[in-house]
Amino acid sequence: MKVGKILKVSGPLVVAQGMDEANVYDVVEVSEDRLIGEIIEMRNDRASIQVYENTTGIGPGEPVYTTGSPLSIELGPGLIEGMFDGIQRPLDALKDKAGDFLTRGITVPRLNREKKWDFVATKKVGDKVQSGDIIGEVQENKVFKHKIMVPIGLSGTIKSISSGSFTVDEVVAKIDGENGGDVKLMQKWPVRVPRPVKEKLDPIKPLITGQRVIDTFFPVAKGGTAAIPGPFGSGKTVVQHQLAKWADADIVVYVGCGERGNEMTDVLMEFPELEDPRTGESLMKRTVLIANTSNMPVAAREASIYTGITVAEYFRDMGYSVAMMADSTSRWAEALREMSGRLEEMPGDEGYPAYLASRIAEFYERAGLAKVLGSDDREGSLTAIGAVSPPGGDISEPVSQATLRIVKVFWGLDYALSYARHFPAINWLNSYTLYQDKVDEYLTNSISKDFAINRKRAMALLSEEASLLEIVKLVGRDSLSDLDQLKLEVSKSIREDFLQQNAFRPEDTYCSLEKQFLILDLILSFEDEAKRALENGVYLNEVLALEVREKITRAKNIPEDKLSELKNIKTELVDAVTTLIEEGGSHA
The missing domain is CATH 2.40.30.20 (Elongation Factor Tu (Ef-tu); domain 3)
Structure with a gap:
């Protein structure tokens, strides 16, 4: 040495x-x-x-x-349910060795060397294998099946393989050939090098998050990239927590990069108690946490993002759908700026290094839907969702701009919405998604042919509402026509009864695609029926006073197993308006 x-x-x-x-x-x-x-x-x-x-x-x-x-990390059984620091040191093991306050220079193995895992071989002696082939499985917990792959660089014929109980550094198989070698339950990989894949594919399926404003209006595809910029207190971490809890990914990798320690504590306290809607087990059983909080060394903060994405790539290579949350990439960029300043490099925009944009691009380019290595043509996806914390909420600053050039989904958070207790505080006028056409096609085929039509109608109404509210400020609401006043009422219903979600109500914190479609369809049906009433001489205030409106307002609280009630409300609405027309036709 x-x-x-x-x-x-x-x-x-x-x-x-x-x-x-x-x-x-x-x-x-x-x-x-x-x-x-x-x-x-x-x-x-x-x-x-x-x-x-x-x-x-x-x-x-x-x-x-x-x-x-x-700088490399260890990949193998023991990652799931684990909490690591920015360079993959297990925080539980460090605490057991050094107490609550870590001493310098303390080292522990990245993965537990003593625990034995039950390995079940799926290949046999004499089988030909290549890099990425699955040779066996370890049932890591009730929920997750850890697939043991041939490490990248190895290939040949299996000389020996055996099922049984092994630690992560014991040999479970030997491969003969020019590129042969030993296969253990664990493999190592340098964090700054992307894990290779056979082929990158075009993402078309949406990552269903259960958040209506995201799934219906600004969806992200499985294997896509998204950014959540917003000022302090606008709810970036809240949105990422919701996505980590409810997104239909097989594995969630949550990286707390430079954020406050109490936010990671919230994750640690909440996730084990939350029931995963997919499995009925604890949400933690498919989650990996990487914590590099604001009081931890700044250099490790820079490494934590790479550690997280490498762990996520490893699970993607097994053929799983992985969602990685990075909270927040601004803190990572600040670590880059600090190290660049100490190296006395020429500063770029606002003191950030000149290579900031290329580093951000390198990170997000590691996401994607791909055919992974191996002979079985399996596909895996890695969706990267990064929070950005621009100072004062000004997204013209370098980190936000460099991020927006790369990602395809922009969920712009609005402090005014969060102050008004409208969550998720995603501004529907500022946000956008570039996956919309592909996702619309998927939703049209899987949910309803009217899904995309309703979304476009709702977005048009919300845009018109912004213009109408400017007029109302100048001349008052009474100066508007009945049709314009109706648009304001329907837009308000879309905002409050559809876009707003209550994370503390079990019926509302997660909303399936079918329920999202039925609620929005119900609100837009109210507009159609109200127009029918107005055309038949009924006054607007009579339509707005219908009792069925209360049921439309509460529609989002209907449980997932009683969605037929939404269709009943729609029938009740049509009947109520028909009765109103019959009784009030004399107003014509």
């Missing part, structure tokens, strides 16, 4: 000399405390190292040990 010497310490940045045998992105151990660091710049024999722990008390002359390998 080559030993260098520290020349300079500047916060998390350490400069060492005598490192001529090291390479950029190699992992090193700094000082006698063996603090973990990563080389981010080489100049002759001098290496600039970002250290993932507190460097207080370290000075020039202390040793730096090179490991010769890049």
